[in-house]
Amino acid sequence: MISKTTLPALALAAVTSSFMCSGSAIAADTSFPAIQSEPEVGRLAKDFELEVAAGQRTGAVRLSDVTGEGPVIIAILRGFPDRQCPACAGQVADLVRHARYFQERNANVLLVYPGPASELRAKAKDFLKDTKLPSPFTMLLDPDYAFTNAYGLRWNAPQETAYPTTIVIGKDGKIDFVNISRTHRGRTTAATVLDQL
Incomplete structure (x- = not known):
């Protein structure tokens, strides 16, 4: 359960500065193919494995492992462009405010945080501040845009990282919903995602 005091901490992450990194640098996953096409409804989602930064899981998460548990929501964030x-x-x-509804639907929510590998873990922690992600949320690291490129979502412009995107994947591994924003707005709401489940 998230208290009302932890949610503002997450929202305030937008105006914070740096956070000291504790741990080693993250290497890019070279198993990803080069830049690919964007995700499309009805297609099988490309499998991936990314390291966990925070949340209910530890180590690394492979998409094909979690789709067997139920639907998967992937929210690709912009990371830390500047x-x-x-x-x-x-x-x-x-x-996060709707966490219990995702839990009731046996859905996993994966937040993908892209950026340069050297400071990625520190920036992801800075984004969350002191907010503890509830079940079923996990934040994953996308070092050097390996995932972002594989999914065709790299926003290759000054001060940009990835197109903010929300993807809903069914238990069969196929994409049921995708919303790619070409601006800093147009984010998918929890209500929209829940309607897709």
């Missing part, structure tokens, strides 16, 4: 993204913080806070 500062934390307020729209990302708002979307994550909205999703």
Whole structure:
């Protein structure tokens, strides 16, 4: 259960500065193919394995392992292009407020945080601040945009990282819903995601 005091901490992550990194640098996963096409409804989602930054899981998460448990929601955030993204913080806070509804539907929510590998873990912790992600949420690291490129979602422009995207994947591994925002707005709400489940 998330208290009302922890949600503002997540929203305030948008205006924070740096956080000291404790741990080693993260290497990019070279098992990803080069830049691929964007995700499309009806297609099988590309499998991936990413390291956990925070949440209910530890180690690494492989998509094909969690789809067997139920539907999967993937929210690709903008990471840290030059500062934390307020729209990302708002979307994550909205999703977290609805955590019990995702749990009731046996859904996993994976937050993908992209960026340069050297400071990625520290920036992801800075984004969350002191907010503990509830079940069924897990934040994953996308070092050097390996996942972002594989999913065709790299926003390759100054001060940008990834197109903010929400994907809903069914237990069969196929994409049931996708929303790709070409701006800093247009984020998918928790209500929309829940309607897809």
